[in-house]
Amino acid sequence: MPRERKRLSGGLPLSDLYSQVLAPMAAQRPSATALVSHDEGGQALSFRELKRLADSIALGLERAGVGPGARVAVAAPNCIGFAAAVFAVAHVGAALVPVAPLLRPPEVAKLLADSRPQLFLLSHRLPVEARAGFSAAAQGVRKALLADGSVEDVSSEPVRGDALNPPGTAAVLYTSGTTGLPKGVVLTTKNLVSNARASAEVLSRLGPGQDVFTSILPFFHSFGLTTGLLLPLLAGGCALLFTSFSPRAFLRGAAQHKAAIMLLVPEMYRTLTAVAAAGAAGEALLPALRACVSGGAALPPQTARQFEGAFRVPIHQGYGVTETSPVLSISNLLEPPIPECSGEPIPGVELAIVDADGNELPAGADGEIAAAGPNVAAGYFEREELTAQRFRTLSLSGRPPKRYYLTGDVGHLDERGRIYVRGRMDDMIVVNGLNVYPSEIANALGQFPGCVEVVVGRVRSEVHGQEPVALMVLSEGSAATEEQVKAFAAARLAPHKVPAQVLFVPEILKNPLQKPLPRQMLLGMGLPAC
Template identity: 30%
Template sequence: MPRPLDALVTKATSTGYGVKVLAESGIIRPYSPRALGRAGRALQQWGTGPAGGFLAMASLAPDRVWIIDERGPCTFREIDRRTNALARALRKRGVGEGGSVALMARNHRGFVEATVAAAKLGADLIYLNTAFAGPQLVDVLEREDPSVVIHDEEFTGMLAKAHVAQRVLSWVDGIDGQPDPSGPATLDSLIAAEPDDAPVAVPDHHSRIVILTSGTAGTPKGAPRNEAGIDAAISLLSRMPLRSGWRVHVAAPLFHTWGFAHLMLSLLLGHTVVLRRRFDPEAALAVTDEQRCEEFVVIPVMLQRILALPDETLDRYSLETVKVVAASGSALPGDLALTWMDRFGDHLYNTYGSTEVAYASIATPEDMRAQPSTAGKPPWATVVKIYDERDQEVPQGESGRIFVGNSLLFEGYTGGGHKDMIDGLMSSGDVGRFDEDGRLYVEGRDDEMIVSGGENVFPQEVENCLARHEAVVEVAAIGVDDEDFGKRLRAFVVLRDGAAASEDELKAHVKDNLARYKVPREIVVLDELPRNATGKVLKRELVDRDNSDNHEEDA
């Protein structure tokens, strides 16, 4: 292994365990000395972010297919040439080293090519959530001030009020994918018009990726993170048995921490990444089977939507080649983990973390068979501690604030501010506890807990209870004012197709399984819960709905 490449893994392989994980995953394996030399130089010059990671794997396996989307397959060599040309075209439009590019695109090659091209220029990347509302986009773009916004054509109207001088289309929905000649340029047109696809000069600045928080409680915050080292990959691989050379269907949004993490892992493990622009539950099963994928990357609501399909539909798909279903983004409600594994097998892994701390713990199939609601155990080189309000660590079994330490903590919000820190550990914003086996349980957001009649109540516990009712497919709960108890919960449920359950029946179910003071004051049936593109419930919209209903009652 050449010296530059060796330097990058020294820290991670300083123990025999690190070497073991790298070897088992197939990262350490025979390559020609010349290919290893090129890969090592790429990492030394470009870093371990999107540009360096891509160029290293393109050196090792140039003709391997990296991306398969609706337009077909694309190899590392093809994407290298295209992104060289695109980088030059973007530079002519004002994108420079240390500048930034905003990207609002679904899962397709345009997202990937824009990311690699901008990184080759040393520009930072700001990933915009495809479910943002117009006002949120305006606020974020005004704060981040990118040189260029690259977006799918469908988002043109949403971006209309944002002040951005340069726009480029990453995907076109028109006839045969042809853009409006009077509209913005496309990635394809920029690449086609650029005659030079030779390598670009190495920038001094390595790109940062700015992942935006979910914005479930207000304007999304930018959470920048510098490039991760190989030790971060070892951490994930220590609890999730991914292997090199796999074909992986990434259904989770690429702009989300989890989707992006697997795009970057593909550059270390040499994965072929299968993408589809939109998630459809049956289509996701179909493409995973058809492409014979070994890994399926999802957010939990996708599992819920798949399991809500009729049995005769589910019976058509086996997922027989899948070895890992990797979920992250929110808690697995109720007995979702058991239901999935009973149907498709014990290959579900759920990762707990946040935009700010990345991953904090990983639940394996064995963990969830034993305790379906657990968030699992911290992976290698990750520290998780539970602190009380006096910043003192609590005894095992007691609840408190979750703090995390690893190599992936973010640097602070782009608009200013930071997460609370204690002894180098960062707050996840959640409350939880450890059991006697070292498993973590997340009880809810620290800002969602209510005090009802002097007792602490976390909505998530009640949500999990209601989710276990046979008629309920989705549930969310919020705190509302109550004259007698100070606060009570109001729950919103979505029932399964053809199912029926009265409010009294659902309340009785909670009363039979939880303490009396945890029974919601009201349970409202909705057709669907408001969610963002990463599957998180927009509880502020439920609060607004609750306030609106109260005003109507008072009128």
């Protein structure tokens, strides 16, 4: 067992993910199932067994020289070893730095150079070639193999002792970096636990139940870490782990283990619907399913309609960002979802809409979404200037000053305080001085007959400043012309919103979190994307 750490500096009680989440649940429900790993032969662990596994890994971390204030990088799929390591790292007083297994070695090298971990754990569940590439990229960093219950083969590099974390730091999560170099978001135990507990409170409105939660969203992202691991455990449920996403295998596993709560990104819901349409009826596939939540990107209305038609369960839209741990809002689970509405803020969260000067805007007015609450991150890792820009203390409409995170997303609140997210400020298309939101165009074009998927990007225009360009995937056997799609759009959108071009493509390029990358696609086609 790691040495006992009763108190942090200043006499404050110990607070980490191990003591706040795992240890209490292991004491309250020791024999209840905490995890089931579908892709590891269906292996199941009780809360008591998960705690023992975390204790064993924590002991190995201490032997490898990891202690309070350190950072531990972990590269692993969603497996039992990674889940246990999350709590083991916390138990020794260190902070987790997840490394996405899909990164290439040069990207790993940059992340490690920025985060400067004291140890880099490489899961034995990674392909051998991936482990070798990651290990080679980690020059000067002490490395070790993360087995299911142990830390093995510790390399000989010295343990760094500089720039330790302040007490309470739980994780440094790196953003996807689609608009620039990835940034490390510093999340505290309070951030993550308060967010998971508030989300559990929202789900409790469905009524009592020891639910099985699908846990396929990667733990290297806040959506996966919070809603795929911490939320199920704090809610007294079970996390059903998948190491990778294969629609048919996922449906088989979810049905076999009676998944009740599904948390996915829109693209996953779309592909599940396609599989259901090609096979058995949805109600036979997931008989225990009782709630679905989508996040990570805007949920196209046609995806929501088609999924509900196949599985007889509606998809509720959530909204959040890494810097808020991540959940900010979820639509009312007891009411039919409203298209394009992400619901009310979860307990403890405040959302406001502000203009460029930080003034609050009234209901119905579009502006930048600002968020406050215990889930708002400490800031960006060693980026004080950027932290000061994005995390600001504002006094809105005469209320006492409060620390807000400026999300960079555009949206508005309705009279009931429900949030409608338009999209990223950086993605807005300005046509002849008029703001155009890509999601609005995509939602309209998504209804075109034969359209499987569509995204909208922007290009420079000498005449209009900027113009929208649609990238569309048609179903097998479907045919359409650019003129037909434009005519369809013109009947549903104002003239300045009709795409200047419609390009038919075999597939939409996406990042590891299944977010579309229209700019990269347009640049690859030689178009002046901006």
